[in-house]
Amino acid sequence: MRTNPPKPVALNDLLRQTTALHSELAAAMDRVLASGWYILGRECAAFESEFAAYCGVAHCISVANGTDALELALRALGIGPGDTVATVANAGGYSTTAIRAMGAEPLYIDIDPDTMNMSAADLAARLTPPVHAVIATHLYGRMADVPALLAVTGRAAVPLVEDCAQAHGAAIGGRKAGSWGALACFSFYPTKNLGALGDGGAITTRDGELARRVKALRQYGWSSKYRCAEYGRNSRMDEMQAAILRAKLPHLDGWNARRRDIASAYSAALAGQGMEGPRDFGESYVAHLYVIRSQERDRVRAALSSCGIATDIHYPVPDHLQEAARGAHGTTTLAAGAHLPVTEQAAGEILTLPCYAELLDDEISAVVGALQALPQEARVG
Numbered sequence: 187m188r189t190n191p192p193k194p195v196a197l198n199d200l201l202r203q204t205t206a207l208h209s210e211l212a213a214a215m216d217r218v219l220a221s222g223w224y225i226l227g228r229e230c231a232a233f234e235s236e237f238a239a240y241c242g243v244a245h246c247i248s249v250a251n252g253t254d255a256l257e258l259a260l261r262a263l264g265i266g267p268g269d270t271v272a273t274v275a276n277a278g279g280y281s282t283t284a285i286r287a288m289g290a291e292p293l294y295i296d297i298d299p300d301t302m303n304m305s306a307a308d309l310a311a312r313l314t315p316p317v318h319a320v321i322a323t324h325l326y327g328r329m330a331d332v333p334a335l336l337a338v339t340g341r342a343a344v345p346l347v348e349d350c351a352q353a354h355g356a357a358i359g360g361r362k363a364g365s366w367g368a369l370a371c372f373s374f375y376p377t378k379n380l381g382a383l384g385d386g387g388a389i390t391t392r393d394g395e396l397a398r399r400v401k402a403l404r405q406y407g408w409s410s411k412y413r414c415a416e417y418g419r420n421s422r423m424d425e426m427q428a429a430i431l432r433a434k435l436p437h438l439d440g441w442n443a444r445r446r447d448i449a450s451a452y453s454a455a456l457a458g459q460g461m462e463g464p465r466d467f468g469e470s471y472v473a474h475l476y477v478i479r480s481q482e483r484d485r486v487r488a489a490l491s492s493c494g495i496a497t498d499i500h501y502p503v504p505d506h507l508q509e510a511a512r513g514a515h516g517t518t519t520l521a522a523g524a525h526l527p528v529t530e531q532a533a534g535e536i537l538t539l540p541c542y543a544e545l546l547d548d549e550i551s552a553v554v555g556a557l558q559a560l561p562q563e564a565r566v567g
């Protein structure tokens with residue numbers, strides 16, 4: 187007798203959220219169609235003030251995407267060619283892209299093995315002049331230890347930029363991601379906890395002068411229409427994405443709660459399987475990605491795949507080991523010469539499981555069941 191193949195569990199399915207919110211999204215889009223104004227208009231202004239209030243800051247400036255947000259944040263801080271910016275090498279390369287776009291050089295800091303975020307101890311050891319700024323990513327939806335990082339950057343009088351692209355709504359002591367750094371950067375790429383139906387990004391800050399600079403830099407450097415005090419970029423949000431984000435923002439906390447519940451069910455299933463997963467499901471974790479670690483990662487991945495469960499690796503090659511990090515003619519750049527043992531070990535062990543708010547109960551049970559039934563050779567310890 188042939189058994190049916192298991193029902194596949196995808197890593198994400200964006201159509202589910204769009205379908206569930208169809209009438210709210212359609213109303214938002216109709217509003218924009220009828221307005222006759224399509225870039226940086228009323229919807230953008232309203233989204234900026236609603237998102238600033240949500241993050242607990244005075245200013246939010248919408249931009250075209252999260253990478254531009256990082257680049258404009260660095261520009262607003264005056265980072266330029268030859269400067270050095272400290273960051274991590276395990277967060278997908280977005281901060282490196284922005285640092286390089288400024289003509290600056292990344293100085294990689296190793297990560298804390300428990301949280302996978304920037305290690306405050308390693309930052310303290312490496313933060314010697316001349317480092318001009320630090321970008322700390324709240325990776326996988328887990329907030330970095332910003333109080334500890336700020337203690338280090340504060341002593342050195344170096345500004346800290348938060349990369350909150352994976353951490354919309356996360357908080358420490360009730361204070362949200364996006365309200366800690368001199369500037370903070372968000373992406374609204376469709377798979378994010380708060381995702382647009384296209385590209386989008388934002389910068390939040392408590393500092394009025396930095397907000398003014400970012401606002402000018404996102405639109406050619408204009409201080410007022412057609413008046414250019416310094417050269418900037420064209421990195422604007424369109425009204426459609428702003429209206430869509432306004433419709434979605436009131437749902438964010440509920441979606442984050444559902445993501446945490448899924449993550450906690452998976453972690454309960456990991457007990458005794460020789461794998462590590464997230465352990466803390468409080469306010470500082472919004473489960474953007476649920477990532478386990480296993481020395482038998484490839485076997486675990488194959489076993490889950492045979493149960494129809496999709497997985498991915500975020501991210502397989504640390505920034506300092508990317509081909510692009512090699513200097514011209516084989517020379518060693520500061521980046522390529524980095525010594526990051528914790529980052530490098532993690533890259534060989536991490537595995538991302540499906541975790542998004544619209545995942546169905548029977549799909550969660552399928553993942554839990556597959557984790558509990560892993561074959562002996564996929565277990566360590």
Ligand SMILES: Cc1ncc(COP(=O)(O)O)c(C=O)c1O
Nearest residue numbers: 251252253280349351352373375
């Ligand atoms: C941590 C992190 N930073 C920055 C970005 C860049 O955002 P975007 O793709 O909108 O440029 C992303 C996502 O793509 C991200 O995950």
